Amino acid sequence: MSGHVLDELGLRSAVEADALAAGEKAFAPVHVGTRDLRIGTLLELLGRHEDLVPPRTGHLGNWEDIALGRSGPMDFNTAICGGGHGYPLIYGFTRTEADTEGGDEAYQPGSLIxxxxxxxxxxxxxDGRHFVRRDRSRPLFCPLTRADVDGELVPLVDLHWRRxxxxxxxxxxxxxxxLVDRGPLVTDMLTLLVEQSDATARQGTRLSELISHAVRLDGEVARCDVVREGTGYLLDGHRYPSARALAEAALVLVRALVEPAAFFEQLPALPPVLPVMSLQLTNVLFGLLDTHHPDRPAGTRESPFVTHLHWGARAMAGCPPRRGGYLTRRSTVRSLRAITAPLVRGFDEAHPVAFVLLPAQVFMLCPPSTSPADGELLTGLFRTVRTADPDGVHDVTLGWLREHHDRLSPYLRGRFAKGAGVPADGTSRDPAVPVEPGGFRELTFRQACAVIGAFEEALG
Incomplete structure (x- = not known):
């Protein structure tokens, strides 16, 4: 199905599909926010291919108001996951919000909203002997944190997951x-990558591109250096005797998200510092492990290459060209290719990956059903945008905002404020669903991203 999807989206040449099929490339991304692909074309394709459901990688935390369409800037999750255009694939290697930087201020997992x-x-x-209460002076790694609920300490991961x-x-x-469902395969893959990595590699994979952080058992997590020492590896002073031991320790943290109670039972016996898989490795596994087919039996693989569709939010996808995300940066793509290539060579289960990045933020242009006037205004904007020169959409939108800014609801304007997450200001808001304004599906992703860039510049 790989080639068929790319043909239907007009992206075959953009990802160099022939080179992927021939094994000449292992990983090729395309950001549809830079393409003249109609939003409607993509959504219609997803409707035809019922087993193709792109993941929307949200974080562990507060989803209640997201699901009810009253989460402000996070409403793009509502449109995608509630609208059937994707499903929420939850990434749990995040940190609680705190008085200092580094915590997850969007989903705020250290609170209930x-x-x-x-x-x-x-x-x-x-603390080495007991669980002790921590203040908010620093972020805490969610898998290693427990919360006091009615006098009982429960894993923070479990608390949010049950809700x-x-x-x-x-x-x-x-x-x-x-990952846990394919634990032996993932362990073998990471072992191979660690063994073949080099701290100063220019063409291959650096160790830091596989293990990016180290977490201590008190929940403190920070960037780290993994140093090869003979046949072993030093991680922030703790020695793992082999590449497989390091890989197995990385999977211990992954299992902490799936079986948190069992993890905390064994915690006193664990090494003092554990390795955290990098985002680069995580993104490769999204494609290799077929997360875009959540209902397909495990072990089924696309061939000769995988076409992985993925809804990325502000950090991952951004809104090019004004603000691109991290995934398609040149340095990131080099790293993703360096990780994927040895896996494709070394494992029959791994095929080259065409990574189709979908900017989730386009749905920020779909106002809530509680603000019909916003929909009417945006219908007019989209009519103007569709007749404008593609390179001039940003400036056209800025001009439109100067005239219509005050007519847009405060709620819609607030979606584009800098650093905003799930609202927690105590304001009671009615449940709503995102509504596509007239002409929304006729916009190209490139046009929609330019519009959002202008909204962020004018309203942020």
Whole structure:
């Protein structure tokens, strides 16, 4: 099906499909935010291919108001996951929000948010002998954190996961479960990559591109250096005797997201520092492990290459050309190719990957059903945009905003504020669903990204 999807989207040449099929390339990304691909063309394709469901990689945390369409800048999740255009694949290697930078301020996993009201949780981590309460002075790694709920310490991961599974209509799936279900294969893959890596590689993979962070058992996580020492590897002072031992330790943290209670039982016996898989490796595994076919039996593989469609948000996809995401940066693509190539050579289960990055933020242009006037205004904007020169859409939108800024609802304008996440200001908002304004599906992704870039510049 790989080639058929690319043909239907007009992206075959953009990802050099022939080179992927011939094994001349191992990884090729295309950002549809830079392409003249109609939004409607993509959504119609997803409707025809019912087994093709691109993941929307959200974070562990507060999804209740997201599902009810009252999460402000996070409403693009509502449009995608509630609208059937994707499913929420939850990434749990995040940190609690804190007084210092580095925590997840969007999903705020260190708190419970419902109906716009935020209740901070009492958080506890291991001090070497006991679980002790921590203040908010620093972010804490979610898999290693417990919360006090009615006098009982429960894994923070489990607390949020149970709440998320109660949300009707949302097919939540853990990224970690995908890896654990294929644990022996993933361990073998990471072992091979570690063995073949080099700290100063120019063409191959650096160790830091595989293991990017180290986490201590008290929940402190930071960037790290992994140093080869003979046949072993030093991770922040702790020695793992082999590449396989390092890989197995990385999978221990992954399993902590799937079986948190069992993880905390064994925590006192674990090494003092554990390796955290990098985002580069994670993104490669998204494609290799077929996360875009969540209902397909494990072990089924596309051939001769994989076409992986993925909804990326502000960090991953951004809105080019004004603000691109990290995935298609030249340095990131080099790393993704260096990781994928030895896996394709070394494992029958691995095929080259065409990574089709879909910017989730285009759905920020779909106002809530509680603001019909916004929809009427945006219908007029889209009519103007569709007749404008593609390179001039940003400036055209800025001009439109100067005239119509005050007519847009505060809620819609607030979606584009800098650093905003799930609202927790105590304001009660009615449940809503995102509504596509007239002409939304006729926009190209390139046009929609230019419009959003202008909204962020004018309203952020």
């Amino acid at each position: 419902e109906q716009g009201k935020r209740d901070t949780l009492a958080l506890h981590t291991w 998320m599974l109660k949300i009707p209509g949302y097919r939540f799936r853990q990224w970690a479960t995908v």
